[in-house]
Amino acid sequence: MALAMLSAVREYGLTIVSATSLMDAPFKCGLEQLGASVILVEDAIRTGNQEGRLSELQRVLYNNPSAFWPKQYDNPDNPAAYSRLAEAMVEKVGRVDCVVACVGSGGSLTGVIRYLRSLFPEVRAVAVDTNNSVLFGHRAGPRLLRGLGNSILPKNLDHTIIDDVHWVGQCKRSPQRESFTVVVRCSSAPPAAPLRLSVTGTLGCIRTKLSSRSCLIQAIVINRQSIPTTG
Template sequence: MPFTVPPEAVTTVHSHVTDALRTPRLIRLSDNTMLVRFETLKIYAALGAVRALLADGTVRPGDTVVDSSSGIYALALAMVCHRYDLRCHIVASTTVTPTIRSQLEILGATVDQMPAESDLRLDQDRRVARVRQLLHANPEMHWMRQYHDPNHCLGYAELADLVRIALAGRPLTVVASVGTGASSAGLIQPLRQHDPSTKLVGVQPFGSVSFGSERFQDPEAIIAGIGSAIPFGNVRPDLYDRLHWLTFHYAMAGTVDLMRTHAVFAGLSTGAAFLAAAWEAQRHPEREHLVIGADTGHRYVDRVFTRHEEALAPAPLKPTEIDALTDLAFPWSTMDWDRRAHPDHAPLTRPVSRPSPEMYRAAEHGQGC
């Protein structure tokens, strides 16, 4: 029987890989849950920011841009610099893998990688300090400031248009890791221009400062890409309707289950958002839930996927619903945020013990943008 190519399989020929990479893939996960999957979501951030800087003359071809990154933004920025003939200098997190570093170097980026460090808060502080040293020595460099410059939100308007067209017909809830805040802000604001009822659910690791859980210690948490150890200007609390805080092991449960049930190989932030979205979708069957799949699972192979036999079964996992940050508790908490600019209750300053193995076993069985 002859093979016929369906019309939807016909693809556009792109002049540069950045155009191909920013094309999303929509995957139906349940009746009211959809995954939008990317090889690297931050292509939108890097493209939007660089184009704005070129348009207003802040940078010109041949100039050097510099920024700090835990991996996927670095690769996106290096590819965009390749496209627009810019030089790129990356101050890389200790979590940047040899695979990503090799790609950065082949693309012509200069890479400063921080030494091995178990405390990712110190890693982020060191990266920012190193960027400042570089700027002092090379004032002609332009600091991209992906954590604070609202230009990084601009590129996501295109994604918002695609989402709005593809998912028209039902009220929409976007479920995404908070991270730098740029993708959430850049996506939700244009969506709400067409439908103000569009909801935004943010996912955070315990230990992140963005929504007041910095007093917690979750030693295995990979802060980069999901939360933050330092305040980010592009995180807009007033845009979020609900927040979920998850431990590493709960995020791992979602990540492995996404692969097991849907054959989707995605990163830890996607798995965490998938777990939170499944809970939200059960409570709100009338709404479409869009899970943001920011990257693939390649940089999580050793920390997550090779340990798949340790992953918790997701079905019994449920969050503790809280009314204030003072009630935050391991291993999974959720709270109505109601688009507030600031929390009603300041976070506690006393340290909180790390999650115990017994807790996991019990759960398994029972300026900015």
């Protein structure tokens, strides 16, 4: 939506390629009202159909040779841009011990961690993925959550910098609160020991259990979810 707004202000032509499983009618209508052209590829099995979307995008580029494609999955400028965000986080909270972030293109977590480790070499990187996402070894399948997970492996995602991976297993909307209750499992924890995080805004503190030890972590969460604490 932000890209559509910017394109409208600067009078750029904007074509957005997505999938039927990822964009509902009201959101599509909002983009089109801003002047964007929206192409939705079919996605009956609800995996995101990344390959189909990229194929359609190549068709658009072929028919519009002067068009610019930012290549958010493989463009090194994607993670590089997040160094400014990491710098702002350090100015806000000081020393950072751990970053917990949802992963889609890999740009945000990769970029933030690369910058922070230039200042704090011991900072931990915790990636949050969703079930049926290929980013950390699952097979592609139907995904219930948007904004994280992928059905292709982006070059922006640097697996070597990630210390822990957690998969979102259950999501429940609470009608009393504008938040979500999310249970995530640690890749190194037994199935009976789900990990829960308490998040206080985009820049805030997280209390959690990692590797059987309790700790208070200053972190950035590239996510809009609020999650209750246990332990």
